[in-house]
Amino acid sequence: MKxxxxxxxxxxxxxxxxxxxxxxxxxxxxxxxLKVRGTIVTDKKEGMYTVILYKDSVKVDSIVLHHWHKDFHxxxxxxxxxxxxxxxxxxxxxxxxxxxxxxxxxxxxxxFHFHVKxxxxxxLDLLDKDxxxxxxxxxxxxxxxxxxxxxxxxxxxxxxxxxxxQ
Numbered sequence: 001m002k003x004x005x006x007x008x009x010x011x012x013x014x015x016x017x018x019x020x021x022x023x024x025x026x027x028x029x030x031x032x033x034l035k036v037r038g039t040i041v042t043d044k045k046e047g048m049y050t051v052i053l054y055k056d057s058v059k060v061d062s063i064v065l066h067h068w069h070k071d072f073h074x075x076x077x078x079x080x081x082x083x084x085x086x087x088x089x090x091x092x093x094x095x096x097x098x099x100x101x102x103x104x105x106x107x108x109x110x111x112f113h114f115h116v117k118x119x120x121x122x123x124l125d126l127l128d129k130d131x132x133x134x135x136x137x138x139x140x141x142x143x144x145x146x147x148x149x150x151x152x153x154x155x156x157x158x159x160x161x162x163x164x165x166q
Contacts, residue, residue, distance in 0.1 A: 033078035034100055034148060036139075037113040040070040040086065047088060049118075054083040076100050083135070091118040098148075099140045112139055112148045 040049055051072050053061040063072050076082050078100050087093035094116050102110075114137070142149040 031078050031107075032075045032109065033102055033106070034076040034098070034110045034112060035073060036076060036084065036098065037071070037073045037111070038084065038086070038096075039113070039115045040065065040072075041115050041117040042070065049086060049088045052085045052087075054085070055080055057081075057083075078102055086116055086118065088118055091120050094118060095135050096137045096139065097135045099138070102141045103143065106141075106146075108146075110141075110148050112150075114139075114150070 038051070047066075049065040049070065051063045051065060052059055053074050055077075061074060065072060074082075074084070076098060079102070080100050082098040082100065084096045084098070085093055086096075096114070096116070098112075116136075138151040139148055140150075141147075
């Protein structure tokens, strides 16, 4: 848990440093660069989920999903820090962070899809797990692959990109 918090802080600091170190062309920061698609994995046949999008720690959008509709998507602007919080009453909330800093010469629209499963608070109590809501995944632009990637630290059971579930 401490490793995830350390990685999250380190990535956020690196992003801030990158953004402040480069001159910003006018207008480029408002361009949408990433479509985030998420799917909530569950076997429950009832209940509602709340998905909240934060940009630079300010709530900018939210969606309430019913048990029959567990897919959602958001469009994210380039060069910003976002968080997506997924919650349901009686379950541990999940927080996924996105750093959309990309090179200025990239005018592509990227796509990132992930699955997330919420664990009940009862299961967490049995497993003696912490209930805090630290990030479970950090998504960032990977210049080597020219795509968005995620940190692999402690994301095995909690948030897995859809390509790994196929």
